Amino acid sequence: MKWKNLIKVAFKSIVKNKMRTLLTMLGIIIGVAAVIVMVAIGKGAEQRIQNQIASMGTNLIMVFPGSMQSRGVHMGSDQGVRLTLDDVEWLKKNSTLLEAISPVVRSGVQVIGGSGNWNSSVYGVSESYLAIRDWKLSSGDFFTANDIRAQSKICVIGQTLVKNLFANEDPVGRQLRLRNVPFRVIGVLKERGQSAFGQDQDDVIIAPYSTVYYRLSGQPHIHQILARAASLNQMEQAQAEITSIMRESHKLAEGEDADFTVRNQTDIASTAQETTRVLTILLASIASISLLVGGIGIMNIMLVSVTERTHEIGIRMAVGARSRDILVQFLIEAIVLSLSGGLIGVMIGFGATYIVHLATDWNTVIAMENVLLSFGFAGAVGVFFGYYPARKAAALNPIEALRYE
Amino acid sequence: MNSKEAVIRTEGVTKIYDSGEVQVEALKGIDLAINPGELLAIMGASGSGKSTMLNIFGCLDYPSRGDYFLDGIHVNDLDRDQLADIRNRKIGFVFQGFNLLARTTAFENVELPLLYTRNVPNQDINLLTRQALERVGLTDRAQHYPNQLSGGQQQRVAIARALVNQPAIILADEPTGNLDTRTSIEIMATFQELNRQGITIILVTHEHDIADYCHRVIEFRDGLIIRDQALPHPHDAAKDLETGQWKTFAGQGVPS
Numbered sequence: 001m002k003w004k005n006l007i008k009v010a011f012k013s014i015v016k017n018k019m020r021t022l023l024t025m026l027g028i029i030i031g032v033a034a035v036i037v038m039v040a041i042g043k044g045a046e047q048r049i050q051n052q053i054a055s056m057g058t059n060l061i062m063v064f065p066g067s068m069q070s071r072g073v074h075m076g077s078d079q080g081v082r083l084t085l086d087d088v089e090w091l092k093k094n095s096t097l098l099e100a101i102s103p104v105v106r107s108g109v110q111v112i113g114g115s116g117n118w119n120s121s122v123y124g125v126s127e128s129y130l131a132i133r134d135w136k137l138s139s140g141d142f143f144t145a146n147d148i149r150a151q152s153k154i155c156v157i158g159q160t161l162v163k164n165l166f167a168n169e170d171p172v173g174r175q176l177r178l179r180n181v182p183f184r185v186i187g188v189l190k191e192r193g194q195s196a197f198g199q200d201q202d203d204v205i206i207a208p209y210s211t212v213y214y215r216l217s218g219q220p221h222i223h224q225i226l227a228r229a230a231s232l233n234q235m236e237q238a239q240a241e242i243t244s245i246m247r248e249s250h251k252l253a254e255g256e257d258a259d260f261t262v263r264n265q266t267d268i269a270s271t272a273q274e275t276t277r278v279l280t281i282l283l284a285s286i287a288s289i290s291l292l293v294g295g296i297g298i299m300n301i302m303l304v305s306v307t308e309r310t311h312e313i314g315i316r317m318a319v320g321a322r323s324r325d326i327l328v329q330f331l332i333e334a335i336v337l338s339l340s341g342g343l344i345g346v347m348i349g350f351g352a353t354y355i356v357h358l359a360t361d362w363n364t365v366i367a368m369e370n371v372l373l374s375f376g377f378a379g380a381v382g383v384f385f386g387y388y389p390a391r392k393a394a395a396l397n398p399i400e401a402l403r404y405e
Numbered sequence: 406m407n408s409k410e411a412v413i414r415t416e417g418v419t420k421i422y423d424s425g426e427v428q429v430e431a432l433k434g435i436d437l438a439i440n441p442g443e444l445l446a447i448m449g450a451s452g453s454g455k456s457t458m459l460n461i462f463g464c465l466d467y468p469s470r471g472d473y474f475l476d477g478i479h480v481n482d483l484d485r486d487q488l489a490d491i492r493n494r495k496i497g498f499v500f501q502g503f504n505l506l507a508r509t510t511a512f513e514n515v516e517l518p519l520l521y522t523r524n525v526p527n528q529d530i531n532l533l534t535r536q537a538l539e540r541v542g543l544t545d546r547a548q549h550y551p552n553q554l555s556g557g558q559q560q561r562v563a564i565a566r567a568l569v570n571q572p573a574i575i576l577a578d579e580p581t582g583n584l585d586t587r588t589s590i591e592i593m594a595t596f597q598e599l600n601r602q603g604i605t606i607i608l609v610t611h612e613h614d615i616a617d618y619c620h621r622v623i624e625f626r627d628g629l630i631i632r633d634q635a636l637p638h639p640h641d642a643a644k645d646l647e648t649g650q651w652k653t654f655a656g657q658g659v660p661s
Contacts, residue, residue: 005520016508315504318465319518319566320493322486399465402504 006325010332017305024301025341027294028378032345033352034287035374036366040353042280043370044363049272052195053265057133059099059232061239063087063225063246064261082221083260085213090249097230097238100128104224105212111205113176114165122155122178122205124212125226132228140172140187148208151215156187158202176205181215183207235264284370291374294341295381302334302389313393314401327394334386335379342378346371410477411438412573412605413462417471420457420628431457433628434471439607441573444600444639446616447609448632449625455609456578458625462607463496463576464488476573493521497567499577499608503559505551505566511538512547515565522570537565541595557588564595568604575599577608581615587646593618594642618642 014021065083088103095101105124110117123129127145130136143154155176162171171185183205192201213222229238239262246260306313313326350366357364420432431454439445449455460466461473464480465488473480476495483491497518498504505514516534519525525533538544541561551559560580567575577596581589589612597618600606608619616622617640624632644650 009520012509012513311504312506315506316517316521317489318463318492318498318504320489320521320570322489322521324486325489325521399460402465402500 006328007332010329010336013329014333014336020301020305021337024298024337025344027297028291028338028341028381029294029345029348031287031291031294032342032374032378033349034290035284035377036346036349036371037352037356037364038283038287039280039370039374040349040364040366041356041362042276042283043365043367044357045279046273046276047365048363049276052193053268053272055134055192057135057226057228057265059229059235059238060132060265061098061227061229061235061242062263062265063227063242064263065221065223066259066261083223083225084221085209087246087249088222088225091225091227091242091245094245094248095227095238095241097234097241098227099230100126100132100228102126102129102132102226103209103222104226105209105217106223107212107217109178109205109216111161111165111176111178114171114174115167116165118161118164120161120203120205122207122212122216124207124209124217124222126209128228129206129226132226135192136190137187138190139170140185142187143208148210151210152208153181153183153211153215154186155183155205155207156189157185157206158189158204159191160200160203161205162188178205178207179216235266239264288377291377291381294378295338295385298334298338298382299385299389302330302386303392306330306389306393309393310396310401310404313396314398314404317396317398318402323394326396327390330390330393331383331386334390335382338378338382338386339375342375345378346375349374410441411474412441412443412476413437413439413607414474415461415468415471416473418458418461418468418473419470420454420461420466421469431628432461432468435630437623437630437633439574439605441605442600442603443605443607443621444596444619445607445621445623446619447607447623447625448611448613448616453625454628455625457628459576459578459607459609462574463498464491489521493518494570495573497564497570497572497575499560499563499567499575499580501579501582503551503556503563503583505559505562507551510548510550511543511554511562511565514551514562515569517566518570533569533571537569538562540568540599541565555588556584557591560584560588560592561595564592564599568599572604574605574607577606579609579611581610581612586614589615590618590642590646594646597642 063083083103085103088101091098091101102125107122107124109120109122111120127143127148130142137156140156142156143152147154157171157176162168165171165176166174170188172187174185176183176185189202189204189206195201209222227238227242229235242262243258246262247258250259252258316326349371353364353366356362415435415437418432418435419430422429422431435458447455447458457466461468462475464475467481475491478491480488480491506517512534515537516530519530519533535544535547538547541564543558543561543565546554546558546562551562554562564575581592584592593615596606596608608615610616617636619636620639621635622632623630
């Protein structure tokens with residue numbers, strides 16, 4: 001029998017049994033749609049975290065105190081060796097690949113001002129902090145190098161504080177008391193949302209590092225150094241440069257373990273991505289199981305259909321259908337069923353992904369290769385689970401099939 | 406007629422059904438020759454072996470022993486696929502229960518054998534299908550579904566399907582068994598007309614009235630032929646329908 005005719009026969013039989021066709025396809029439809037939605041959610045989470053990490057600032061390099069290497073017994077990163085303002089000066093003096101450098105002096109404070117009080121963190125940084133973090137102000141100004149020299153008691157605050165202390169009014173010009181030291185608010189940061197690690201990035205007070213260091217922190221060290229490499233292509237060289245300058249500053253001998261750690265945001269990104277990739281794989285495998293169950297559904301219905309259509313098969317054989325013709329007809333039916341189910345599933349998957357996005361505000365990303373993959377998998381399921389029933393149909397004895405009512 | 410090459414020839418055809426414990430000999434060495442252009446009735450009670458004979462004639466089954474030649478082809482030597490091709494090209498089946506595909510138009514039912522024939526161009530499929538429907542007088546019913554047709558019309562669709570591939574023989578298994586007397590005679594008129602056009606027809610029937618329209622009657626009993634008789638003056642179905650003659654033997658169609 002010609003392929004064209006076989007396909008015609010298979011299509012006719014599918015169209016003739018609309019209800020059965022729909023029920024058979026349902027499993028595949030749900031399976032494919034589930035795979036697409038789940039992978040879209042997983043990929044969306046992945047992308048969101050990537051964006052958040054990118055939002056930490058491009059070309060960002062961080063220096064932490066302490067070594068992250070785990071050879072032998074190591075101290076926690078806040079114990080023992082410290083980073084100091086001397087390190088910052090040393091870096092400023094000697095580096096060639098860094099565009100901007102800022103120390104970070106952190107202190108948890110109780111903030112009094114506006115309509116009440118609030119527990120937050122104050123970050124003492126340099127005037128180039130906003131450039132390093134790719135951050136903008138929504139109103140007011142940032143402090144300057146002069147303010148740092150003068151240890152001015154001024155600050156810039158995040159949106160969370162604006163919301164909680166000033167009921168969303170513009171706080172520029174107002175006073176805040178940080179541990180009883182009065183600070184004047186000179187600017188407001190743009191909203192940034194959660195960090196990749198769940199921290200509220202808007203719950204911050206940014207002030208000149210000199211002021212925080214000498215008036216609030218009360219500790220003779222700084223917590224972190226942030227730097228911005230001049231170009232993305234020179235990240236590695238910049239990191240190497242920082243490492244060698246820092247070793248010099250800390251007077252480390254050749255071969256001695258570093259007592260600080262230099263990292264960039266891609267290092268952090270890869271850790272976070274690993275986590276979300278596991279999530280995506282998990283979601284996809286759960287959804288794949290439903291696709292498999294859909295395939296078993298096809299096999300089930302096809303088997304019933306072979307029994308139900310035994311008489312028809314007998315007639316076809318009597319008028320000259322070869323076993324192979326019957327096999328191919330049933331196989332094509334299974335494949336057409338699963339592929340159309342796959343196609344409908346893809347469409348529903350797109351729709352459901354959009355609805356999930358609207359309803360939960362989650363990031364969703366539909367990757368074309370995943371759509372093609374689940375569509376192809378649906379086809380493969382059709383061939384795999386359609387083959388056994390098709391074989392069964394083809395092996396029928398024409399006399400018995402004709403006699404079957 | 407004997408000078409012609411027989412379209413069906415059996416030599417010592419035996420069929421044994423082996424169900425493990427019991428062996429049933431359904432045919433006990435049948436020697437038979439059927440010539441082209443015959444209209445032949447096979448009669449016999451249930452279990453007489455006539456259905457088994459028809460299955461072998463129809464290449465649906467192999468003989469256990471003996472040789473079967475259809476149109477000069479030694480069927481014993483053929484494999485399953487070759488049998489399917491023989492059924493497709495040489496044989497047209499007509500069944501008691503019509504055996505049309507449900508939810509499938511008359512046209513699609515008739516074209517079915519052609520779809521399984523290799524190397525038939527699509528325009529030929531269309532043409533042959535329309536010709537076959539025309540020969541049984543159902544051109545205007547081509548797009549009807551079986552459940553929209555009367556029993557007689559359904560059987561004529563089945564006959565058109567049997568005809569469509571221009572087979573060497575038509576095998577009809579109790580073609581009038583599900584039909585009333587008048588419709589039965591109409592079907593016999595169709596068969597007689599086709600036979601006059603040169604088609605060999607073998608039909609199995611219980612009814613003597615039906616056999617009376619044939620040129621030759623063979624009767625089976627217990628796997629053997631007990632009667633092989635030529636009817637020199639068969640009834641003319643078309644004339645019977647015209648004259649109303651059939652009414653006089655209504656009710657006499659007692660199974661033999």
